[in-house]
Amino acid sequence: MADDKKTQTNDKPAAPQITLRRVERHDLAETFVDTIDALFFDGQTMRIECGVTRVDPQVQGQALTGARVPACRLVLTPGAAVSLMNQMQQTAAALVKAGVLKQGDAPAGKA
DSSP: OOOOOOOOOOOOOOOOOOOOOOOOOTTOOOOOOSEEEEEEEOSSOEEEEEEEEEEOOOOTTSOOOEEEEEEEEEEEOHHHHHHHHHHHHHHHHHHHHTTSSOTTOOOTTOO
């Protein structure tokens, strides 16, 4: 009796190649942040919560007070998170090479 088993392959069709161009949006609003308040990775997305420090009006004879206010939450796919990390590493290496940072320096404000 002949072996009638069909050969199965796990070959997926090749993904089509796509060339993307970057389109500038001059009307895109910018968001200023001075802190990264939290960073979460849930296995599907990386969430970066960014904040800004707001200082209360100073009252003579009293301690300066203020608040940290959320400014934006950036949600990235794992691929975009890896891309961000790679670009930050390249930027840090360039800053070290330029003498702006020393290897092993703590970030500003973190002693």
